[in-house]
Every structure is written in C-alpha cells, then in structure tokens.
Amino acid sequence: MTFDENSTAQQVFQAFMRFRRLNWLNWNGTGPKPSDVRVLFCIKNHEGDHAMGMKLSEISQCLHVSPPTMTQLIKDLEEKGLVRRTVDHSDRRIIRIRLTAHGEKTVQQARETVAEAFQGLVDFLGEEKSRLFSSLLSEVVEFYTEHQTQLEREDH
Amino acid sequence: MTFDENSTAQQVFQAFMRFRRLNWLNWNGTGPKPSDVRVLFCIKNHEGDHAMGMKLSEISQCLHVSPPTMTQLIKDLEEKGLVRRTVDHSDRRIIRIRLTAHGEKTVQQARETVAEAFQGLVDFLGEEKSRLFSSLLSEVVEFYTEHQTQLEREDH
C-alpha cells in the first residue's frame, strides 16, 4: 500500500501528526484560555460592523462552534469581566456581546503576544515561504471543508 | 500594529485558525477514536523493531503524551480487544503492548481509510504542492518545537 512507502500522502500525514500538538497560540496555562482568546479576537475584529455588539450566534458561527458552546464560553468571559451581555432592543431573543474595558485591554495584550509569536514564525520561515505556507494551508482547509466527514453519533 | 494590516503573520494566523477545527483523520463519530487510531498506528509502525511489543512509555513518548494518558488509552484499547498487555520478562515494571488479531485488522482498515483521505488531499493539491506543504509544515513544527512556551500551572 502506498501509504507505507514513504509516499507523499504519508509525508503529509506525518507532518499533520507532528503539527497537531503544537501550542501555536503560545498559551502558558494561565490567563485567558486559547478559546477565550479566539472569542475576544472575534468580537474585537467585528467591532467596526457591529456597533451594538455581535450576536452570540454570530460569534458561534464565526468560530464554527455550536450556540450552546458559545453560551458557555461567553458566560465564563462575562464572569471574568471581559465581556458584557445586553438584550437587543428590537428583538429580545438576541443577546449582544461587547468587550468591557478589561476585555479591551486583554485583547490588546493577547494580540501583541500572538503577533509577536507569529512574526517570529514568519521571521524563521522568511516572508516568501510564509506566504506560500499560508496559501497552501488555505487550500488544505478548502479540501477538507468540501470533504468533511459528517459525524454519526450512535443512537441513545 | 502590523498584525492588523493583513500582514503575512496575520495571514498565517488566520490560516491556522481555519485549520484547527479540521477532522483530518476523517473520524465519523463511531469506531476507533482518533486517539485510538494514533496509538494503533504507532504500535503497528514499530512492530519491526519491537518484537516483544512497545513499552507503554515508549508509545507515550512517540505520541508526545504523558504516561498516565497512555495508561488510560491502552486500558480502553485492551477492553476493546485491540491490544494485549504483557509484563516484560527482564523488568517487571515494564508493560509491553501488542496488537491482537482484531487490532491488526482495525489498523489495516484505519490505514486504508486514512491513506485514501490523504491521497485525496494530495490529488487535490498535486504532488509538488503536497511535498512543499509537508516540508513547510515540518519547518513550522521545528520552529514551535524550539520556541514552545512552557505551561505554568497555578499553584494549588
């Protein structure tokens, strides 16, 4: 079988295996968790077009997680004082999420940390390879997005 | 800040964000879990140089997880009849792990599934790009391996 013979597919697979355990958000085990950071980034990045704050469901879609997952994440961030929840004026079902001042500061710090780390990677790889890598990775994502296996959970 | 200005670092970061949720082992929610598959592959790949079976700790090192984690994984696989545990003759502390016939068959099937999926990816990207991608990904892993942040857990 070609998978055994140091084929390209096998090489890519091995590269994936090595990649999967990387702590690429540079989390040190304290402070905002990686998932916190992703939520905060998402909110921050959409402040321009969501003056009233993003809907909870919009954030869940943005990060490709389910609404209940996002409910829990936002609850935790609210308890930490990083976000504020408000009910939308025109539709009381909708919960809008905004950063607090503390959240703004946390995002800023996280951004600097992440920017620094990724700049380090770009410096290591070089500009050209980094762009190439990013582009290839996007193609990989494209492939899997089109071929993603649907989870079949066992009946309960 | 350059991270905001569609810089290369930001592009790589965004590519990572999109990549992280991919189900690249093509798990459909039933059958051996992704972690099971990785353990089985590890055992299978080392059968040549570990006639008596790999030590539990060797598998944990191979997959970069802690021994207690591997203890639990092996326990589960043993219960499922996929592996067999034996005490080493020359050192009774050592537990050696081998595939059962059922485990062999499961590995074979998993390999075929994974091989097919990765071949699909290689076909999609093309041979040259796939090799390039694999090589770049290995460089990325190299970077992070050298710059990995150590987790600082809070004192209990």
Added chain:
DNA sequence: TCTATATAATTAGTTAGGCTAACAAAATAT
C-alpha cells in the same frame, strides 16, 4: 546485605474544548 534513590506504570482528580437533545421565550407566519 541493607538502605536510599531512581524508574515505570497506575490511580484519582482536574481542565479544556467541544457536541446533542430538550426546553423556554420571543418573533413571525398563517
């Protein structure tokens, strides 16, 4: 030979990061 130290694996408890099913409240459609 005996004691101290090191090693390999295990147990228990915990955390991070998800998911689904069911439900409640609100909005919209009929």
Added chain:
DNA sequence: ATATTTTGTTAGCCTAACTAATTATATAGA
C-alpha cells in the same frame, strides 16, 4: 388566535489531555 420558527440556554455527555501522589520494581551506594 394558533402554529411555526428563531435565539439562546440548560443539562448531560464525550474526547483528549494534564498533574500529583502512589505502588511496585530495579539500581546504586554504603
């Protein structure tokens, strides 16, 4: 007015790890 849809929540569950402490065994040192 009732039925249906939408938005978010709650509860329970799963996967995939980690650490601290412990036990059994092997090795080192006196």
